[in-house]
Amino acid sequence: MTEKKRIVSGMRPTGALHLENYHGALKNWICLQDSHDCFFFIADWHALTSNYEDTSGIPAFTRQMIIDWLSAGLAPKKSTLFVQSHIKEHAELFLLLSMITPTPWLERNPTYKDQIDQLNSKDLSTFGFLGYPVLQAADIIIYKAQGVPVGIDQVPHIEITREIARRFNYLFGNVFPEPAAILTEMAKILGTDRRKMSKSYDNAIYLSDTPEAIMATVLKMVTDPQRARKSDPGNPDICNVYEFHRLYSPDTMTSTINEKCRSAQIGCVDCKKIMAKNLIDALAPILEKNQYFNDHPEIVDDVLAAGKKKAGRIAKETLEEVRAAIKL
Numbered sequence: 001m002t003e004k005k006r007i008v009s010g011m012r013p014t015g016a017l018h019l020e021n022y023h024g025a026l027k028n029w030i031c032l033q034d035s036h037d038c039f040f041f042i043a044d045w046h047a048l049t050s051n052y053e054d055t056s057g058i059p060a061f062t063r064q065m066i067i068d069w070l071s072a073g074l075a076p077k078k079s080t081l082f083v084q085s086h087i088k089e090h091a092e093l094f095l096l097l098s099m100i101t102p103t104p105w106l107e108r109n110p111t112y113k114d115q116i117d118q119l120n121s122k123d124l125s126t127f128g129f130l131g132y133p134v135l136q137a138a139d140i141i142i143y144k145a146q147g148v149p150v151g152i153d154q155v156p157h158i159e160i161t162r163e164i165a166r167r168f169n170y171l172f173g174n175v176f177p178e179p180a181a182i183l184t185e186m187a188k189i190l191g192t193d194r195r196k197m198s199k200s201y202d203n204a205i206y207l208s209d210t211p212e213a214i215m216a217t218v219l220k221m222v223t224d225p226q227r228a229r230k231s232d233p234g235n236p237d238i239c240n241v242y243e244f245h246r247l248y249s250p251d252t253m254t255s256t257i258n259e260k261c262r263s264a265q266i267g268c269v270d271c272k273k274i275m276a277k278n279l280i281d282a283l284a285p286i287l288e289k290n291q292y293f294n295d296h297p298e299i300v301d302d303v304l305a306a307g308k309k310k311a312g313r314i315a316k317e318t319l320e321e322v323r324a325a326i327k328l
C-alpha cells in the first residue's frame with residue numbers, strides 16, 4: 001500500500017464559516033481527507049495579523065470554526081484537526097525561518113500590497129503582517145507536508161514557502177520537502193450583493209444560519225439588475241440567484257427557471273423562495289450537526305485534544321531535527 005501524501009492547510013478564525021469558505025476550501029478538504037494524510041488547523045495566530053486591535057472574538061470564532069468543520073464533514077478519524085496556537089513549535093520554527101528569509105521576498109508578496117491598500121482603515125504596517133508568509137511556511141513545513149490545497153490566488157504564498165524550505169535545506173541540510181500547491185476547483189459563489197462574500201460586507205450566508213435567516217438573506221439578494229418589473233424578461237446569466245440555483249437546485253428545476261425567467265413567467269421573489277428552500281434543505285444536515293456539537297462540547301474538546309497530541313508529536317520531532325541541523 002502506498003503511503004498517503006501529507007497535506008496541510010488552515011483557516012483564520014475571523015467569523016463563522018460562510019458559503020464561500022465552504023465552496024472555496026472546506027468542501028475540497030472534505031474530499032481530500034479520503035486520499036491524503038490531512039492536517040487542518042485553525043490559524044488563530046494568523047487572525048492577529050489583521051485583527052490585533054480587537055481579539056475579543058477569536059475564542060468564540062475558533063470554537064465555531066471547529067464545530068462548522070465537523071458539521072460539514074471533516075472527520076477526526078481521517079484528518080488531524082487542531083488549533084495553531086496549541087502547538088508552540090510553530091512559533092519557534094517561525095522565528096528560526098525569519099532569520100534566513102530575505103525581506104524583499106516578503107515585500108514583493110502581492111497579497112501584502114493588496115491588503116495594505118484594501119484594508120486601509122487598519123494599520124497593517126507591522127512586522128507580524130509583513131512576516132505572515134514566514135509563519136505560514138512554518139505552519140506547513142513543520143509537518144513536512146508534500147502538498148497544500150489552495151485557490152489560484154494563494155499560489156504565490158506556496159511559492160514563498162517553497163523558497164524558504166529550499167533556502168533552509170541549502171544552508172543547513174536537507175530537512176524539509178518542498179510542498180506543492182494542490183489547486184482547488186472553486187464554484188463561483190458571490191455575496192448577496194454580488195461582491196466577494198464577506199462578513200464585513202454583511203452579504204454572507206453562513207453554514208450555521210437558521211432557515212429563517214437564510215430565507216431573509218436570500219430575499220435581499222441582488223438579481224438581474226436590468227429586470228425592473230415581473231413582466232420584463234430576465235437574464236439568468238447575469239443573475240446571482242441563478243448561480244445559487246446551479247449549485248443547489250436540481251438540473252431540471254434550474255433549466256425550467258432559466259426558461260421561465262427569460263420569458264417573464266416567473267417573478268424574482270418566487271424564484272428566490274424556490275432557491276432558498278433548496279439551499280435550506282441542503283444545509284439542514286450541517287445545521288443539525290452544528291446543534292449537536294454545540295450541545296456536546298466534550299466531543300469538540302476531545303477532537304481538539306487528539307489533534308493537539310498528534311500534531312504536537314510531529315512538530316516536536318521536526319524541531320529536534322531543525323535544532324540539530326542549525327547546531328542549536
Ligand code: SF4
Pocket residue numbers: 223224227234235236239240241242257261262266267268269271272
Ligand atoms: S427570475 Fe430568478 S433567475 Fe431570473 S432574474 Fe429573477 S431571480 Fe434571477
